[in-house]
Amino acid sequence: xxxxxxxxxxxxxxxxxxxxxxxxxxxxxxxxxxxxxxxxxxxxxxxxxxxxxxxxxxxxxxxxxxxxxxxxxxxxxxxxxxxxxxxxxxxxxxxxxxxxxxxxxxxxxxxxxxxxxxxxxxxxxxxxxxxxxxxxxxxxxxxxxxxxxxxxxxxxxxxxxxxxxxxxxxxxxxxxxxxxxxxxxxxxxxxxxxxxxxxxxxxxxxxxxxxxxxxxxxxxxxxxxxxxxxxxxxxxxxxxxxxxxxxxxxxxxxxxxxxxxxxxxxxxxxxxxxxxxxxxxxxxxxxxxxxxxxxxxxxxxxxxxxxxxxxxxxxxxxxxxxxxxxxxxxxxxxxxxxxxxxxxxxxxxxxxxxxxxxxxxxxxxxxxxxxx
Amino acid sequence: xxxxxxxxxxxxxxxxxxxxxxxxxxxxxxxxxxxxxxxxxxxxxxxxxxxxxxxxxxxxxxxxxxxxxxxxxxxxxxxxxxxxxxxxxxxxxxxxxxxxxxxxxxxxxxxxxxxxxxxxxxxxxxxxxxxxxxxxxxxxxxxxxxxxxxxxxxxxxxxxxxxxxxxxxxxxxxxxxxxxxxxxxxxxxxxxxxxxxxxxxxxxxxxxxxxxxxxxxxxxxxxxxxxxxxxxxxxxxxxxxxxxxxxxxxxxxxxxxxxxxxxxxxxxxxxxxxxxxxxxxxxxxxxxxxxxxxxxxxxxxxxxxxxxxxxxxxxxxxxxxxxxxxxxxxxxxxxxxxxxxxxxxxx
Numbered sequence: 001x002x003x004x005x006x007x008x009x010x011x012x013x014x015x016x017x018x019x020x021x022x023x024x025x026x027x028x029x030x031x032x033x034x035x036x037x038x039x040x041x042x043x044x045x046x047x048x049x050x051x052x053x054x055x056x057x058x059x060x061x062x063x064x065x066x067x068x069x070x071x072x073x074x075x076x077x078x079x080x081x082x083x084x085x086x087x088x089x090x091x092x093x094x095x096x097x098x099x100x101x102x103x104x105x106x107x108x109x110x111x112x113x114x115x116x117x118x119x120x121x122x123x124x125x126x127x128x129x130x131x132x133x134x135x136x137x138x139x140x141x142x143x144x145x146x147x148x149x150x151x152x153x154x155x156x157x158x159x160x161x162x163x164x165x166x167x168x169x170x171x172x173x174x175x176x177x178x179x180x181x182x183x184x185x186x187x188x189x190x191x192x193x194x195x196x197x198x199x200x201x202x203x204x205x206x207x208x209x210x211x212x213x214x215x216x217x218x219x220x221x222x223x224x225x226x227x228x229x230x231x232x233x234x235x236x237x238x239x240x241x242x243x244x245x246x247x248x249x250x251x252x253x254x255x256x257x258x259x260x261x262x263x264x265x266x267x268x269x270x271x272x273x274x275x276x277x278x279x280x281x282x283x284x285x286x287x288x289x290x291x292x293x294x295x296x297x298x299x300x301x302x303x304x305x306x307x308x309x310x311x312x313x314x315x316x317x318x319x320x321x322x323x324x325x326x327x328x329x330x331x332x333x334x335x336x337x338x339x340x341x342x343x344x345x346x347x348x349x350x351x352x353x354x355x356x357x358x359x360x361x362x363x364x365x366x367x368x369x370x371x372x
Numbered sequence: 373x374x375x376x377x378x379x380x381x382x383x384x385x386x387x388x389x390x391x392x393x394x395x396x397x398x399x400x401x402x403x404x405x406x407x408x409x410x411x412x413x414x415x416x417x418x419x420x421x422x423x424x425x426x427x428x429x430x431x432x433x434x435x436x437x438x439x440x441x442x443x444x445x446x447x448x449x450x451x452x453x454x455x456x457x458x459x460x461x462x463x464x465x466x467x468x469x470x471x472x473x474x475x476x477x478x479x480x481x482x483x484x485x486x487x488x489x490x491x492x493x494x495x496x497x498x499x500x501x502x503x504x505x506x507x508x509x510x511x512x513x514x515x516x517x518x519x520x521x522x523x524x525x526x527x528x529x530x531x532x533x534x535x536x537x538x539x540x541x542x543x544x545x546x547x548x549x550x551x552x553x554x555x556x557x558x559x560x561x562x563x564x565x566x567x568x569x570x571x572x573x574x575x576x577x578x579x580x581x582x583x584x585x586x587x588x589x590x591x592x593x594x595x596x597x598x599x600x601x602x603x604x605x606x607x608x609x610x611x612x613x614x615x616x617x618x619x620x621x622x623x624x625x626x627x628x629x630x631x632x633x634x635x636x637x638x639x640x641x642x643x644x645x646x647x648x649x650x651x652x653x654x655x656x657x658x659x660x661x662x663x664x665x666x667x668x669x670x671x672x673x674x675x676x677x678x679x680x681x682x683x684x685x686x687x688x689x690x691x692x693x694x695x696x697x698x699x700x701x702x703x704x705x706x707x708x709x710x711x712x713x714x715x716x717x718x719x
Contacts, residue, residue, distance in 0.1 A: 078613035089605050092659045105601050105612040111662060112597035158612075167643060347708055 003192055004032040006162060013050040019058050020046055024220050026213055030161075031192040033184065034329035035205045038215035040241045044198040045086060046214060051196065052083050055082050056315035062164065078106035082160035084151045086167050088144070096134040096142065100126055103157030110353065125157040126150075128183060144171035152180065156187075163187075165197035168169025169204070177201065181208045183309050206230050214238050245304045254304035255276075262307045264359075265326075265333040267350050271297035272339040277305045288333065290326045291318050291350055318349040326353055336362045388490050388663060391656055397671040399448065402677040406444040407436060409681065411688055422430045444677060446573040446581065451676025451681075452669035453585045453654070456592060457630035458559050458645030459668045463599055463661075464623045465523065468709050469533055471645030472631035476539030478642075481508035481635035482566060483543040489562055500562075501580040501636070509631035514629050515539055546665025547660060567693035568639040570680045577637055590667060594627050595619075598694035603659060641676070642695040643702020648672045650709050675701070 014020035021043045024030040028034050036044045053070060062069045064080060072080075082103065091099065092132035098205060103119045103125070114122070126132040129149045134142055140148065147235055148171050157165055163184070168346045185208055187193040199205040204211060205226070212229040214221035216238055220231045230248040235241070243256045249348045258281055266273055266280075266289040274297070280287050288309025289302045302309045310326045312318050326349075330336055343351040357363040408414050412435055412447040421428050422436045424552050458471040470480045522535045550560055564571065577613040598619050601609040610616050634641060654672040688693060 003485070050613060053443060074610075074613040074615060076613075078611060081611070083608070083611045085607055089608065091603065093466070093653055094603070094659065095656060098660070099604070100657075102601060102604055102608070102612070107596070108597070110594070110597065112600055 004028065005032075005065060006196070007061075007063045007066075009053065009061050009063075011047075011050065011062065012058040012060050013055060015046070017058065021217075022059075022217065022219055024060070024213075026211070026223055026251045028194060028196070028211060030072045030194055030280065032210040033188050033189050033195040033197075033208055034213060035209035036198040036213050036215055037202060037205050037238070038120075038197070038198075038221070042215045042217070044215050046165050048164055048196070048198060052081065052164050075106055078158070080161045082155035082158035082163050083167050084148075084155050084163070085164040086170070088147065088153075088308070089139075091139045094139050095127070095130065095136050096139050097136065097363070099132075099139050099150055100157050103154040106158065121153065121159065122157050125153040127269050128156060129153040132180070145173065147174060148172060149176065149180065152183070160193070160254065162194040162196070165195070165202060167198050167201065169201060177204060184208070186286065202230075202246065203233060206248075206251050247300045250300060252300065254301060255281055256305075257281065257305045257307065258284050258286045262286045262288035262329070263334050265289065265330050265336045265362075267336065267340060267353055268292065268298050268302070268307075269296050269339040269340060269350065270346060272341070273298040275303045276337070276339055277301050281305050288329050291322060291347070291353070317346065324348045324353070327356060330357055330359070330360065330362065334362065335364050337364050388656065392667065392670070395667065398532075399478055399670060399674050399677065401448060402674060402681065403444050403448070406447070406677055407440050408456055410426045410435070410440065427587070431700050440574050440660045441592045443570050443680070444467060445578050447570050447636060447676040447680045449581050449585050449672035450500075450570070450641070451517045451648075451672035451674070451695075452589070453581075453630040453672070454634050454641055455648035455668040455675070456589060456665065457627045457634070457673025459649040459664055460599075460623055460627035460630075460637050461645070462649055464620070464627070465532065466605075467532065468632040468713060469706055470536075470625070471642060471643070473645055474533050475519050476543060477512045477519070477628065477631050478635050479540035479547070480513075481511040481542035481632045482640050483547045483550075484508065484511030484514070485636055486562065486566060486698070487549045489565075490550055496576060501577055505580070505633055507627060508636035511543075512628040512632040512635070515543065517625055519611070524670060551700065553628050564693075566641045566642050568695040569639050569683075569691065569693055570676070571684070571691065573637060581633055581637055582616035585630065586630050588626055588633075589665070591622075593662075595622060595626075596665055599623075599661040603661075638694065639670045640695065641698055642677075643698045643706065644675055646673055646709075647698075647702035647705035648675050650705055657660035 005167040007027045008027050012019050026034065033329055036047060038070070042336065046055065050057055057070070057225055064072070068075065082098055101114060101122050104114060104122065105112065108114060123132070126135065129152050131149050131153055132148065134146060139147065142150070148168060150226055152168065155165075161263060169180055172180055181204055184195050188195055209226050211224060211227050213223045214229060215324065221238055222234065232248050235246045235248055239246075244254055246253050247302070247306060256366045263285055264280065264285055264287040268276070269292055272331070280303070286307050287307045288308040288310070291312055292299045292309060292352065293312050293314050296313035299309070300312070310329055310330060311320065312322050337353070338354050340347070340350060354363060379508045399595065403415065407419055408416060412432065414432060414436060418428065418432060419436055420431050461470040461472065461475060462468055464470070485504055488503065518539050519532070519536055523532050526532055526535065544713045547566055551566055598614045600610065601612045602619065603612050605617055623701065631645070648665070648671045649668050651669045656663055656667060658664070676694070676696070679694055679701065683694050685693040
């Protein structure tokens with residue numbers, strides 16, 4: 001048929017016979033990482049539960065190596081597919097090793113006794129995820145983040161070909177988020193492990209995924225490689241963001257801008273203004289800024305937070321009318337602040353703006369004066 | 373004991389072996405006491421004479437061989453069955469205070485057995501052991517059915533227990549009603565039985581319960597692998613390849629058979645089903661089914677031997693009902709478990 005490892009065709013999912021999302025389709029190759037993104041309650045978990053057979057499909061098929069997953073022998077499927085689910089498991093007197101060892105279930109005999117080989121695999125999985133030192137601790141006494149990593153170790157010990165994870169990084173700090181995803185990436189590229197997961201961290205989803213599926217409403221949204229999905233403005237519409245903004249290129253989120261007539265004009269560039277922009281947002285002071293090139297480091301943040309941005313096209317000198325616009329903006333503002341420490345050949349005009357502000361008596365020297 | 377839990381596999385193994393030997397020795401000791409102690413005190417030497425078939429007084433021989441031996445054996449077998457049934461129910465409902473008594477299963481069994489007994493005492497006289505077990509099983513399944521129906525509606529586990537207790541009360545009320553109005557000479561026996569007691573058990577009874585309980589326990593032991601998977605929750609168990617539907621049905625059936633068998637012979641026995649699995653889990657410091665299944669069985673046996681011994685000797689010749697004694701031991705354990713659970717939830 002085709003060389004896709006895992007295929008979903010015309011799948012309709014939902015609870016109790018009521019369809020939630022219709023006509024879901026995606027195909028992934030061995031060793032690819034597919035990430036589901038979408039707002040809370042959009043149905044990411046429902047899709048994942050349907051794929052792994054927790055929920056009955058209302059229509060369509062899910063196939064693994066061209067074999068329908070609901071027709072596979074349960075024991076065979078368990079050797080191919082492992083899961084990490086959301087929601088805490090309530091264990092009783094189980095150590096972390098015990099939890100990881102349950103991953104060996106499909107491979108052990110009638111009574112579930114672990115062989116030396118099984119024990120070695122469990123140990124390796126724990127080493128890989130760096131949870132070995134938790135070994136004999138009671139699972140209930142470790143932190144939520146540690147639990148998530150232990151559940152990953154458990155899934156790895158199951159030696160699956162495909163791993164399905166529902167929001168696996170929600171409790172992890174940034175170090176472990178990166179570590180967690182790099183483990184998945186390594187296993188995907190080196191061991192040809194196929195990964196399907198849902199993530200809330202869009203910036204990380206953009207970086208780690210080979211393909212992204214956007215989930216919202218009756219039908220799924222965009223599906224494809226991250227560069228096709230994360231185009232400017234799409235995330236805001238997918239998540240229906242009204243307060244604040246998301247920059248698809250940098251994966252950066254900003255809080256909503258302060259509305260009103262700008263009180264302060266910020267002369268910035270090259271990343272020198274970003275911190276001040278955010279401080280002003282926190283202090284609820286409306287401001288405008290310029291002159292910034294559209295490829296400037298400060299530009300996306302300025303676009304998100306400033307009331308007006310006096311901008312110039314990338315790689316052009318600052319033109320006369322842009323300069324005039326900036327001057328007018330200074331006239332409208334009460335004060336002017338300059339974040340630039342020095343000026344170069346190309347931004348002479350910004351230096352001139354400083355002088356202009358000084359001549360108007362609006363220029364503020366030193367840091368933090370604007371806080372008044 | 374705390375430090376023992378944080379050490380290597382070898383030490384763990386030694387600990388488990390030690391605990392199993394400990395339980396076995398305790399059981400033998402209590403068994404010996406149960407044979408020797410009673411309204412007639414029989415020294416061990418005399419017991420040995422009876423066992424080896426040497427000349428002894430006929431009454432002593434009867435007391436030892438016809439009364440005390442079957443009674444003590446029944447306490448072990450039925451106690452074990454009760455603890456095992458409790459362990460299964462706790463696993464099934466993911467609830468540490470589940471047990472055949474609190475969920476009303478024992479009372480359901482009691483009700484149907486009482487009905488059958490009253491009917492047969494009125495008409496035919498004798499009731500066979502198997503018929504009693506069947507009746508108890510029917511009653512247990514009926515109560516279990518109600519509990520399952522309620523558990524589908526109620527996600528909260530404490531409420532499940534409360535509704536189980538309510539089912540128990542309804543069944544007990546109807547049983548009392550039946551017993552009160554069944555005027556007959558045998559009513560005293562019926563009354564004793566409905567309060568829970570190991571008295572009046574014959575060798576034939578012991579034979580039947582041995583077959584039923586050991587067969588069921590063996591099947592449960594074979595299920596220890598999926599039980600272990602089920603402890604992580606249904607979703608993970610399913611991913612590991614457990615046939616959840618079949619597994620749940622088996623769990624319900626096997627635990628009902630065990631509690632039905634107990635009720636058929638000894639009436640309802642409270643708290644052993646909850647308390648013993650809890651004590652054993654904490655003693656072994658694990659909930660692994662492959663260890664828990666035999667250990668709970670031994671623990672239940674030890675517990676019921678001890679409680680029966682106390683029940684019949686404390687105020688001899690008056691006998692206490694077995695549930696009176698088990699409640700005194702068991703209820704504090706349940707309260708302790710609940711308090712500890714609460715703590716864990718807060719943490």
